[in-house]
Amino acid sequence: TVQFLWNHWLCSSLFVCVRGGALPEAEVDIEVLHRPFLCHRKSKYGDILLVHHEGYLENGTMFHSSRTHGDKQPVWFTLGIREVIKGWDKGLQDMCSGEKRKLIIPPALAYGKEGKGKIPPESTLTFIIEVVEIRNGPRSHESFQEMDLNDDWRLSKDEVKEYLRKEFERHGYPPNDTLHENMVKDIFAKEDENKDGFISSREFTYKHDEL
């Protein structure tokens, strides 16, 4: 569970899972089906999005619809941290609340050679996705300010450790000093790009490698 927690925190709650590899990447084909007249903010990396989605195989079969399957509710996810397939991370940026898009996603940005469940290997997928709501994610400006206890616009190791301690507490886990230290080490190895011992707001907010 310790490993799970670690991954959980690094990947979904706090910091990004950085994936290696710099191969030229396939592209998502994006078609805007509807864009609302009023747009207060546009989705960006690190935001949390609530979406309705329908997924289709190449032969036109629908393999999933959030409107008719399961609890019929739209789903929340964080944009840009590989919580979803790469094609979504790439294709759902700069969207307004209420906007609807059609994404055509090549297998390399979806479920690849293996496929998954109803999705055969090497499938190009088509999604119709509607953004219902956009919220600040853990990588937002607000989250940074919350972590930056002394307001010097950079996160020290102690500030990150304190944040982890609070997050553990919030989720009902006992504090674990050794684990926190290791997590901090790992986080700084990935996030402190210029190795000055602090995570600047820029290092925190912007993604380093291409999605």
Ligand SMILES: [Ca+2]
């Ligand atoms: Ca600070």
Ligand SMILES: [Ca+2]
């Ligand atoms: Ca730094």
